[in-house]
Amino acid sequence: MELYISTIKEFIDKGEIVDAIVDNLHLIHDNKDSREYVINRISDFLNTLQDDLTILVETEYVDKVYRDCYYTLYSTKLREYYRNCVRISFFTPEFNEQTEITVENIEKIKNAYRGFLVIRPLAECCIGRNVISPSAKNKKFPGMCICKASIPSTCMGIKMRVSGFPHSSQDGEMMSCAETTVWSILEYFGNKYSEYRPVMPSDILAALKPFAYERQLPSGGLSFEQISSALKNQGFGCKVYEQTNPMFKELFTCYIESGIPLAVCIQTKEFGHAVVCVGRNETNRTVIDSAGTFNIMGGNYYVWNKSIENFIFNDDNYPSYQHTTFKKPTAYYNSIDWDSGEITHFIVPLHPKVYLDGELAIKASNYLAIRKLKIPEMSVIRTFLASNRTYREYIMRNPDMTEEAKSVYLQIDMPKFVWVTEISDKDSFLNNKVNCLILLDATGSNIDNEGYSSLLFYQKRDAGTFFNKKNRWFENIPLSLPSLFEAFNDNIK
Template sequence: MAYTSVRPTVGGNRRVFDQGISNGASYDAYARRFQSRPPLMYKWISLATSAELAQLSMHITSEYNPALVAKLLSQGISDAVKGVLIEYNYIDKDYRSTYYSFYSKKGQYYRSDCVRLHFFDQTVKFDDANAALVCPDRELNDHYFGYMVLRPTGIATIGRTVLSPDIRKGAGRFIITADHKVHLLGYKLVIRGFPSMDQHVDISVCAHAACWSILRHYSERYNVHREYLVHEITIMAHEFNPGGLVPSKGLQIAHAERVFQEAGAFPIHIARNATTGTKDHPFYRQLIAYVESGFPLFAAMHSRRHAVALVGYEWRQPVKGHSGLRYAWDEVETLAVVDDNHLPYVSIPKSSGTPYAAEAVDAFIVALPEKVHYPADAVDRLAPALFTLGRAIGLPPKDDTIVRYFITTGSSYRHFAREHASEFDPKLLQYIMTLPYAQFIWVVEFSTEEQWANGRVEARAVIDATASLREQMPLWLFHSRTDALIFDRKQVGQIASGMGGLKLANIGHAGFSRMDRNLRPTQTK
């Protein structure tokens, strides 16, 4: 209702509008509208099974395409979800960024507000009279599974979404996650997951969605990264404003690399050898190393004309009797991807033979911190060479060894060692705590076949991730259960002269615990 001014009536405190309201009776009618029930802002739906999500079509209008959304949810989330709170008139900053720059300029009318769905377990109920969420233990956050924004665009309506991997059917075992804050009805909730959304189709494509997902994860996970909205990413991909049509025509991997550069990251573009194809094993070993390091990857599948974000993996069941040196990639069963055509955490097989497999990835971009100078391909070349040096500490035979390597921080490595202090000789533990690591380090783990099956490690090398590619020995530490080599990196040029040996006491265990700290293990519900 449009109005221009408000003035008091003769009756005292009552006011009337200049436009058409000129007596007390009109005012009374107007006031009664607001003394009655307020407009609908929230709606609670109870579920016996996820199949009952079809009810969404009864409560959400067609421009949000609730029927398709309900179908995707019922197929993709577990029956642990027992309640959905529909939040109407939600202002979503990502949709607004495209609305003001694109949809508001179109001849067809588009709403400016969104709908947000919130997912809860069976312990949570909605008190409609008080607009409150109620659960017996008052720990609402423990019973919250995340949210999904629906855009009023008719097609590709799933917007910013963060779901717990625990409720995703078929999600991989280890997933890269961050804590995302949610404000709802005066509650401050936190959901741990990886962000996803559908591409807008008419202004952005799958590559934009993958870039957005990765950058939103970084902004939530690391304070040094700012938040980027969808429309900003469509602009960042080009040297000039591409307008409304150009982004929807596609995005090259070079454009995606530019997005990460503009966002202040330091991207590395790694492409598979065109001659060897899926037999380019170093390519895939680098891929899994970066994912295990907690870095989501922008992955290109040129044969599918598609791009996704790689965000996790799952090990296969241990296989015995394989001879020869093996790597972590050889033990991968599936990869987890965020694909704008699906709900997040799609699990795809490693090997080909299916239309959608990890081996379809033929290039990827990893957005690294500034302080990582020693890349995965250098570690891949160094790791087998360490067997020569490993004679001094008693590495297992090469034919019975599985090599795994990943990036972590020096502080995280110390924290892990402190948690497992009983596994370390006190002298070794003292060196782990006092060596002047750089902020980022590579950890290389060597396991026998039997140890791998039990999540154990025979030996570890700690490599300086800030080292130069020309360094012959970029190590801080190399140890097994019986011996250790300590490297002095305080003086440039020292190699053998800066290396000290350390005999370790037999602690009496079958190997060190494998270090799985960068990704969140899924707990199926």
């Protein structure tokens, strides 16, 4: 194994280092065009990062995902494919060529770590598994709020972790854009939650085998039904939404606000494509002014989930975290062939015990807010899903709640997930504050459109009401609650 250390800028400028990396890839077609293509792909990826980052290159790297593809497919071919990869690790300038790799410096090196990129020995599809911290991106990329998992890695024998969303390019034979989408979502959930596990490409093929009506290799891509089936096979209770749904964009935003990555199906005039939506741009709350109000049950209200336009996508044809709009999901291609791309379906990998889906939760909470709480017109409504654990932590850390009030909130019976609707007057919303609150049971019944069968708690200003399990009906809380408190913002960061 060989090591190379430099900054990104120096790396790109020093042609001999790049050539040494390509030499160590042992490309199946080691000609001028292939080498140039690989160098350009690596440069394109690195040009999305801050150029003062330090990179450490390791050759002869054994990548688990590529090895799985290698033994499933590439090792069966007549021409000999190389089975090792090259890995590039990224660090802030605090780690550089002068930093001694010693026990005393381990914590310094860990704190400087910003992710890794695996380069596969496949000329046309060299960009392999990678996880990059959003903070490593350069100024061309806006601030982003995304789903993040802490992904383990190693470098120079040191155990590292990077917070980001997994990404890879497709290899064109074993993994198309659809399989890559499924793999990255499962890699994210498998590293973030103990209920799930990361899977290999061969596991995805095995899961889809019962549904295949023709050969699976080389891959011809997947339909949205097959994407959903592959995720469902790994324990998710998937929901599929189609473009014809009148709440299509509102639901898309609602799930992103809930911190759930979405498998997104895009259709152009000529072909289909699959990507992962991992979050949205950092958005000033004044965006509700440009979106305007919406008519709900005869009244005019601001709706946060209808106001967001800019999202972050992981596309296997591009480096991670591409920002674009919902209406033009492929605008970053800057190509006539892709200009017609539009989102036709998206698949939500829900926890299997979330029986109340986003559409029903929004309808129920809107009814309760307007008919039960009688919120004034021009209020701002924001609905999202939160885990019991994360929401309780938010309550404990909320600076606007007294200890007595926190005790009341924490004693509300909640399932593993709850649907939360925050309601604010406009001025309070712009200051990240909440006036009214509705909590719905995500395991609740979906047969009551008015929401009472799923209602856990509601609050208007300082008056709160909860569902008493002993009496099996609602009971007022004999305590004044905070009439204005900090909003929840912990799902995406």
